[in-house]
Amino acid sequence: MQNFAKYMNKGQETELKANSKESGLAQFVRVHKDNNIDWSIIPYIQKHSGLPVFVKGVMCKEDARIALDNGADGIYVSNHGARQLDTTPATIEVLKEIVDEASLFARENSTKRVEILFDGGVRTGSDVLKALALGADTVWIGRPVPWALSCEGTKGVENVIRLLNQELKEAMLKCGCNSIEDIK
Ligand SMILES: Cc1cc2nc3c(=O)[nH]c(=O)nc-3n(C[C@H](O)[C@H](O)[C@H](O)COP(=O)(O)O)c2cc1C
Secondary structure, three states, X not given: OHHHHOOOOOOOHHHOOOOOOOOHHHHHHHHHOOOOOOOOHHHHHHHHHXXXXXXXXXXXXXXXXXXXXXOOOEEEEXXXXXXXXXXXXXXXXXHHHHHHHHHHHHHHOOOOOOEEEEOOOOOOHHHHHHHHHXXXXXXXXXXXXXXXXXXXXXXXXXXXXXXXXXHHHHHHHHHOOOOHHHHO
């Protein structure tokens, strides 16, 4: 538990209690959850980092709209692997409504197309194809990477990427798509 003490903000160190029923990691995460964060964090991060800000974990068009109204540069459709809330909708089910909302926002505000990132349950090349067809610009994977890493290290991860690539190409062939643009 003390391993985490050095990462605490000043004054928070005492909040890590040795006799707590929570693990040191659980205490660390809890103390660092700032429940006062609101959407104004988006321009704040943009200003102080000088980087574009993508909002991850968006699962409905209403939240996509709020994020964009608050200056988000892009939307990352994700349910964090459904690890926080089980029985949450699948990300693929909500992707289209968010893509449509982002397009509407861009038209209304005469801005460039809003970039849409996507993840959640992507396990095959045809999953990638479906997400691209529904309007995702980039498709990400989470757990397949640590799973492959734990089985075969670097080689395992390379294999996952190679397989996904191969499956995506095969799925594209079968759908008559010669390029990623054709999928869209
Ligand atoms: C062990 C683990 C920890 C994660 N921690 C975070 C996190 O701190 N923040 C976050 O936005 N997503 C987190 N995620 C979600 C991933 O970033 C990603 O959205 C998700 O794993 C994609 O779904 P998939 O694993 O089904 O491919 C975590 C996922 C796993 C498996």
